[in-house]
Amino acid sequence: MKKRILILALCLIMTLTSACSSSPSDTTTSGSPSDPVSITIFGLPVTVPDTDPIIPELEKRLGIDINIESTGGDESVLVARLAGGNIPDVFRVTTINNLSSYYQNGVLLDLSKYMDKMPNVKKMFTEQQWARVTFNGGIYGIPRRPEANYNCWYIRHDWLEKLGLKDPETFDDLLNVAIAMKDADLDGNGKNDTYPISGTYGSWAKAAGRDAFQGFFTAYGVTCPETMMISDNKAVMAVTLPESRLAIEEIRRFVDAGVVEPEIISNTWGVLREKMATGKVGICFGGWANFSKPAEAKTLKAVDPNANWAPFKKQIKTKYGESGASDSASGNDAVYAINADLAKDPKKLDAILNMFNYMATEECDRLLSFGIEGVHYNIDQEGKVVKLDKMDELTYGWGIQFLGRDDMVYCMTKFANCAEYIKYCAEDITVLKHYGQMVEQPEGYNVSDIEAYVMEQIAQFIYGTRSMSEWDSFISTLYNSYSLDRYLKAANESLIKLGYIK
Amino acid sequence: MVKSRSNRIYNFIINSILILIGIICFFPMLYVVSVSLTPYDEFLRQGGIVLFPRHITFEAYQQFWKEPYVKECFGNTVFITVVGTAANVFVTVLMAYALSRKNLMFKKFFTIYCLIPLLISGGMIPTYLIVKYTRLLNSLAAFIIPSLVSPYVLLITRAFFSTIDAGLYESARIDGAGEFRILFSIIIPVSMPIIATIGLMYGVAHWNEYFKSIMYISDSSKRTLQVVLREMLNRANKLEADISVPTRTLQMAGVVITAVPIIMVYPFLQKHFTQGIMLGAIKG
Numbered sequence: 001m002k003k004r005i006l007i008l009a010l011c012l013i014m015t016l017t018s019a020c021s022s023s024p025s026d027t028t029t030s031g032s033p034s035d036p037v038s039i040t041i042f043g044l045p046v047t048v049p050d051t052d053p054i055i056p057e058l059e060k061r062l063g064i065d066i067n068i069e070s071t072g073g074d075e076s077v078l079v080a081r082l083a084g085g086n087i088p089d090v091f092r093v094t095t096i097n098n099l100s101s102y103y104q105n106g107v108l109l110d111l112s113k114y115m116d117k118m119p120n121v122k123k124m125f126t127e128q129q130w131a132r133v134t135f136n137g138g139i140y141g142i143p144r145r146p147e148a149n150y151n152c153w154y155i156r157h158d159w160l161e162k163l164g165l166k167d168p169e170t171f172d173d174l175l176n177v178a179i180a181m182k183d184a185d186l187d188g189n190g191k192n193d194t195y196p197i198s199g200t201y202g203s204w205a206k207a208a209g210r211d212a213f214q215g216f217f218t219a220y221g222v223t224c225p226e227t228m229m230i231s232d233n234k235a236v237m238a239v240t241l242p243e244s245r246l247a248i249e250e251i252r253r254f255v256d257a258g259v260v261e262p263e264i265i266s267n268t269w270g271v272l273r274e275k276m277a278t279g280k281v282g283i284c285f286g287g288w289a290n291f292s293k294p295a296e297a298k299t300l301k302a303v304d305p306n307a308n309w310a311p312f313k314k315q316i317k318t319k320y321g322e323s324g325a326s327d328s329a330s331g332n333d334a335v336y337a338i339n340a341d342l343a344k345d346p347k348k349l350d351a352i353l354n355m356f357n358y359m360a361t362e363e364c365d366r367l368l369s370f371g372i373e374g375v376h377y378n379i380d381q382e383g384k385v386v387k388l389d390k391m392d393e394l395t396y397g398w399g400i401q402f403l404g405r406d407d408m409v410y411c412m413t414k415f416a417n418c419a420e421y422i423k424y425c426a427e428d429i430t431v432l433k434h435y436g437q438m439v440e441q442p443e444g445y446n447v448s449d450i451e452a453y454v455m456e457q458i459a460q461f462i463y464g465t466r467s468m469s470e471w472d473s474f475i476s477t478l479y480n481s482y483s484l485d486r487y488l489k490a491a492n493e494s495l496i497k498l499g500y501i502k
Numbered sequence: 503m504v505k506s507r508s509n510r511i512y513n514f515i516i517n518s519i520l521i522l523i524g525i526i527c528f529f530p531m532l533y534v535v536s537v538s539l540t541p542y543d544e545f546l547r548q549g550g551i552v553l554f555p556r557h558i559t560f561e562a563y564q565q566f567w568k569e570p571y572v573k574e575c576f577g578n579t580v581f582i583t584v585v586g587t588a589a590n591v592f593v594t595v596l597m598a599y600a601l602s603r604k605n606l607m608f609k610k611f612f613t614i615y616c617l618i619p620l621l622i623s624g625g626m627i628p629t630y631l632i633v634k635y636t637r638l639l640n641s642l643a644a645f646i647i648p649s650l651v652s653p654y655v656l657l658i659t660r661a662f663f664s665t666i667d668a669g670l671y672e673s674a675r676i677d678g679a680g681e682f683r684i685l686f687s688i689i690i691p692v693s694m695p696i697i698a699t700i701g702l703m704y705g706v707a708h709w710n711e712y713f714k715s716i717m718y719i720s721d722s723s724k725r726t727l728q729v730v731l732r733e734m735l736n737r738a739n740k741l742e743a744d745i746s747v748p749t750r751t752l753q754m755a756g757v758v759i760t761a762v763p764i765i766m767v768y769p770f771l772q773k774h775f776t777q778g779i780m781l782g783a784i785k786g
Contacts, residue, residue, distance in 0.1 A: 040720075042720075046733075047570045047571065047722050047730075047733060048570070048722075049570035049571070050570065050571060050722075050723070067720070068722075069720040069721075069722075070722060070733075071716060072716070072729075072732065072733045072736055073736075074716060076626075077716050077717055080626055080627055080630045080717055081630075083627045083630070084627060084630045084631050084634050085631075085634075086630075086634055086639070150743065189549075268738045269738050269747050270738040270747050270748060270749070270750060270753065273747060274546060274550050274750065277546045278546055278549050278550060287743075289742070289743045289745070290747070293743075293746075295746055296746070296747075299542070299546070299749070302542070302543040302546045302547065303546050303547050394744075395744045395745070395746070396570075396744070397744060398742045398743070398744050398745075410743075411743050414743070414744075415743060
């Protein structure tokens with residue numbers, strides 16, 4: 001019996017030590033001189049599939065090994081790695097506040113000394129874009145190229161036609177359309193269960209520029225309430241401007257008329273899409289990729305083949321502005337940073353700088369955006385990229401476009417059947433910029449606290465669980481309990497430094 | 503036995519309430535499975551409520567199975583659940599047996615020592631450092647070794663062992679059995695309820711492992727199934743031209759694949775599970 005127990009215990013120990021263990025990769029040494037340099041790129045927002053042909057091709061072209069580590073965009077893992085001294089070679093930082101905090105902890109390499117080794121990268125970005133990742137004269141991150149606006153108000157045009165109504169141009173028109181949609185039982189299910197206006201809400205929806213109420217705020221000339229905008233050449237939190245209050249009062253008019261979906265706060269895009277497809281919703285703020293891509297359009301027509309979701313033909317106008325989108329002035333918040341310890345490993349550092357420099361060439365840009373020539377795309381006589389069917393398999397490319405992409409070329413090539421909407425959102429929709437991602441966070445101040453508080457309270461004001469008579473008290477709380485003054489001071493300093501405020 | 507009328511009414515009411523609660527519990531599971539088997543178009547046409555699919559399709563399962571690294575992650579989850587649970591139970595039983603013995607030297611000290619992690623945990627970064635310095639990063643052992651013993655489970659097991667009649671030990675001792683013989687030939691055979699209980703507790707925890715996977719594992723092929731599920735569900739909230747928001751049917755297929763194997767274990771262990779919890783609760 002004892003023998004059996006001992007054998008069992010030994011088997012267990014052996015299984016644990018042999019089958020499980022593998023030596024963790026040492027991220028700070030380059031290995032023997034003959035080995036290709038191994039580079040870890042950490043924090044990708046998407047898992048690159050094992051069938052991926054792009055990274056192996058990049059490795060082949062550069063003669064290096066690239067280890068991609070995905071975290072699904074969760075930066076807490078990076079924080080643990082940094083605190084544990086297990087710093088990846090190259091890592092994705094999602095906000096400028098986090099970059100500033102890592103800079104203060106001394107984990108970032110000052111790239112200003114190495115810019116002559118990355119001339120293509122240096123050329124790719126404007127001085128303002130570089131200034132965003134510059135602290136005390138040192139450059140601590142590599143920016144990414146901005147993306148175009150994808151978002152605007154979409155409406156069921158087939159419903160408008162059924163009702164004999166035109167595209168709304170004012171909020172009164174919009175309210176009439178919404179009430180008519182609500183009363184007409186257009187989905188024909190015999191129930192009064194249509195709330196025409198819907199969308200998504202919350203930090204993720206804001207980050208994606210898909211806040212349900214953006215159309216209202218922008219029409220009143222302000223960005224989303226929790227964002228930092230520039231007004232009268234000064235940094236202000238949008239919620240403190242009187243126009244924000246007017247916009248909320250406007251939204252309340254719609255809520256009181258019973259045309260705003262009560263579940264906006266909890267909607268995910270998947271749930272919302274079902275509501276759109278099943279005729280529960282008729283007006284929605286979102287991106288062309290959610291409405292117009294063939295697969296999405298097919299879903300939206302699954303129940304009613306005549307369903308025709310398309311952007312408002314004209315945007316809503318008020319004396320304060322025009323409904324549009326509210327977007328970060330950075331155009332692409334995340335940046336890539338390099339481990340400061342690599343200053344002691346010139347071979348690896350050179351390989352990384354060379355990699356980024358190559359990524360800033362047209363050749364590599366095409367590889368990361370469109371795939372391999374002859375397999376995923378061809379080049380026509382005018383030098384333009386022509387999509388091949390296999391390009392549709394590269395659905396994770398956005399995660400490995402380390403320097404961003406030429407967004408319009410990318411979208412127009414890859415999603416040519418959405419060209420009309422891509423151009424409309426990028427060129428015809430007014431985009432109001434907010435600047436929170438440009439601001440170096442004051443020490444000990446957590447911007448996400450005040451943002452979360454504002455979002456929560458605005459939802460309460462919109463749905464009437466907090467009375468508008470308490471508005472002034474709410475604004476006072478921002479200054480008294482959330483030290484908004486400190487944030488504004490830091491914002492003004494940062495935006496003067498970056499040249500947004502003269 | 504003749505039951506009175508009031509007794510029959512009482513039983514009827516109790517049974518009705520229990521059946522109702524059973525239906526309420528069963529409904530979400532039925533919904534998840536039904537939606538996962540329904541074509542998405544049909545799901546939409548039925549207004550998002552499907553209890554019995556008219557047409558059955560496994561398309562959503564095939565699609566989930568194509569998610570990056572899903573096969574490897576499924577294998578990892580099965581591995582850490584089987585091996586991890588076996589290791590957990592083995593070590594916990596050894597520790598609990600020692601702590602339950604009256605003649606253990608410094609018994610009070612060891613008991614308090616084992617209790618400390620129940621009250622104060624190491625925290626994320628110190629634990630990360632331990633995993634790093636023990637060279638367990640990026641290895642499946644990181645799921646098993648740092649959490650070999652749960653103090654809570656240890657206490658339950660120790661309490662169970664303490665309830666075993668001391669006469670059993672004495673008679674075994676008189677027959678010349680050593681501690682290992684007593685433990686493996688006498689104590690464990692009479693302790694199957696608690697072993698099934700703690701096995702299930704550890705097994706469920708391993709099966710649902712997410713946090714350790716994203717913290718300690720850098721190689722996508724060594725992660726657990728829950729990470730694949732989370733990444734797939736998260737796609738619904740990202741703004742990217744390339745992303746296709748996962749359909750409800752795909753989401754539910756993911757839920758079925760990640761939940762059903764462990765749910766299937768419950769019926770086999772349920773009898774022991776309830777008994778084990780109660781027995782463990784008597785003394786402690």
